Amino acid sequence: MAIEFIDLKTQYARLRETIHQRIDHVLENGQYIMGPEVGELERRLADYVGTRHCVAVSSGTDALLIAMMALGIGPGDEVVTSPFTFIATGEMIALLGARPVFVDIDPLTYNIDPLRIEAAITTRTRAIMPVSLYGQCADFDAINAIAARHGLPVIEDGAQSFGATFQGRRSCGLSTVGCSSFFPSKPLGCYGDGGACFTDDEQIAGRMRQIRSHGQDRRYHHPVIGINGRIDRLQAAILLAKLDILDEEIRARARVGARYSSLLAGAVRTPHVDSRNTSVYGQYTVEVPQRDKVQAALSQQGIPTAVHYPLPLNIQPAFASLGQPAGSFPVAEEAARRVLSLPMHPYLDEFQQDTICSALIDAVTWQ
Numbered sequence: 001m002a003i004e005f006i007d008l009k010t011q012y013a014r015l016r017e018t019i020h021q022r023i024d025h026v027l028e029n030g031q032y033i034m035g036p037e038v039g040e041l042e043r044r045l046a047d048y049v050g051t052r053h054c055v056a057v058s059s060g061t062d063a064l065l066i067a068m069m070a071l072g073i074g075p076g077d078e079v080v081t082s083p084f085t086f087i088a089t090g091e092m093i094a095l096l097g098a099r100p101v102f103v104d105i106d107p108l109t110y111n112i113d114p115l116r117i118e119a120a121i122t123t124r125t126r127a128i129m130p131v132s133l134y135g136q137c138a139d140f141d142a143i144n145a146i147a148a149r150h151g152l153p154v155i156e157d158g159a160q161s162f163g164a165t166f167q168g169r170r171s172c173g174l175s176t177v178g179c180s181s182f183f184p185s186k187p188l189g190c191y192g193d194g195g196a197c198f199t200d201d202e203q204i205a206g207r208m209r210q211i212r213s214h215g216q217d218r219r220y221h222h223p224v225i226g227i228n229g230r231i232d233r234l235q236a237a238i239l240l241a242k243l244d245i246l247d248e249e250i251r252a253r254a255r256v257g258a259r260y261s262s263l264l265a266g267a268v269r270t271p272h273v274d275s276r277n278t279s280v281y282g283q284y285t286v287e288v289p290q291r292d293k294v295q296a297a298l299s300q301q302g303i304p305t306a307v308h309y310p311l312p313l314n315i316q317p318a319f320a321s322l323g324q325p326a327g328s329f330p331v332a333e334e335a336a337r338r339v340l341s342l343p344m345h346p347y348l349d350e351f352q353q354d355t356i357c358s359a360l361i362d363a364v365t366w367q
């Protein structure tokens, strides 16, 4: 059987009946935008994360945009964040006319290094935006303490970490606002684009709700500028079906992750999960020398891999105007040269995992 990087088909086969029932219900009901599934999803997600409010939105990217708009971030402002992330994190800051201020990462967890944050804070800083990369939360104790000293909100980019915990509390419920993505390949994914913002703050939640629907407080009355940031009802219905098995899938991910780490110990650098964290392994990412050769050797044996991410944001041409060329963030840049993500999903069986690990060990030993 072919090894999938992420196997969504097995999950679908398992949930087929429930998903179809839920989809049919929406189709037969005739209301396709918002609707009861969205409200039900928001209640269940808020309950799951442990926040008072959840605002379900059109994508993880829009969740970041909406959270920052609700906090009033705009031209001339600065947001402190990690350069080692998917483009959306820095992109949404820039889209609002603000400046992403990158801070190098911790070499063990790949998350923003809290020891370097304070030096990046200026009078223009309006927020800190840590990314919980590869399924493991950033150090929220340290980050929240710095933010409190400077009176700044903290927005978690939890696109890869939905379901993870830090000190027993769930990702997206650890700071002022938490944002997640329900892109199909995420630990909780729909069949299109989707995302959510989480907060305990009633006013911020109210503003995010307005911004999600063109800034309106009631139909055709628009006190503020917003966007079309709604999640569609079909995606909400699909997420409700998948939520029923999320915890079981997270346990399976943890099993797969732990087994990878024991099979690969000593051969490659395996993920370091901080003792305060549980990881959902949004990605299972190792470090290898001569990555291109290793990736080609695995590909020849039908083993798909991916690189998250080959360029830190400071080196992306889109951010050239920030003037932070190669060499500005040595830890992130070295990680970007070495990281390699292996197939990871709850349905990866032991035989497939053994095949992947022996091919990887061979590929790194032959070099």
Ligand SMILES: Cc1ncc(COP(=O)(O)O)c(C=O)c1O
Pocket (backbone or CB within 6 Å): 059, 060, 061, 062, 085, 086, 088, 089, 131, 157, 159, 160, 180, 181, 182, 183, 193, 194, 195
């Ligand atoms: C760290 C990070 N932030 C933001 C996003 C954006 O989420 P979406 O693809 O749902 O817009 C992603 C998704 O890939 C991500 O990995």
